[in-house]
Amino acid sequence: MSKDSFHQLVADLTGQIAGRPLDQDLDQWLNSQHGAGSPSFEKLRQACIDGVAEGWLCDREGGGIRYGRVFKAEDALSRFSVDVVDMRDLAGPHHTHPNGEIDLIMPIEGDATFDGRPAGWCVYPPGSAHRPTVAQGRALVLYLLPEGQIKFTQ
Template sequence: MSHPQLASAKDELIARCLRFLREVKDMTAGAEVEHWLNTRYGVGSELYQNLSRLIAIGVKEGWAADVEIAGPRYRRARLVEPCVETCFFSITAVLMDSTGNTQHNPEGSFRGDYHSHPYGEFNMVVPLDKGAALAGPNGWCHGGWTAPSPGSHHYPEAKDGAVIALFFLPAGRIAYNVEPPQQRCPAA
């Protein structure tokens, strides 16, 4: 008698993401969708708990957020390219850890690469350290979802430890060729 091969954590993560993406494929990221995501799939939901567990396994096993962007405290990896099965979303994992950073940002936060979301983003935030948070369009997210709207742009920013973000980009679109706003000098 043969035993069916057990799915890897990555295969299980992707399978669970595919069901989620079929549900949100026609939604446009923004405040209303962010509220819906946190109400339907917030921290206590089965989907959030399963994806959180699987992406944390991925970080430990080295297949999620394994490409260093600025050392081991800022890593990412695209897990799946946009395709028919993903409803043309990409799936990417990013790890950000503010611990011991020397950027001197407010609240000791760590900032990643400035970028824009041409078609928006669905972003699941998983704190790896108690109290860790990722900045979202509606403030600090200590676990749950953010949904930057189409055309939005920002520095990804983490504070109070490590977070992993599992983000879903319509058409895989993210742009790093945008310039951050210029800081104004206070008037004398």
């Protein structure tokens, strides 16, 4: 999977969620339409696995987390930025989501969970905060951030 093909794959998804509130309804819709086991989930999961293997995803490392911003927020992505992290049994840095956050949880080893959630989607509303935690294995997590906004706690 090329970076351009990945961009198109994500743009197809962000086009479907553009303008929707980041709330429980969106969480449920994403899991029903694009949840674990669906063709779109499997395409995104395989694209992320391939991107990590090819070195253009998760090209940085710090604190035991491989990570990287793949795309900045832009109109073609409905003003979402795209980040992917690779985590195994650890908690990342605490941060807030001024505009919310949409996460795609893709277990790679074991029955990995992200913030206690299994494979699938997790939507955090605007103003929420957390310390992202992967437990019970290794997972790739794709983050969609409206306008690329994230604030790490000091």
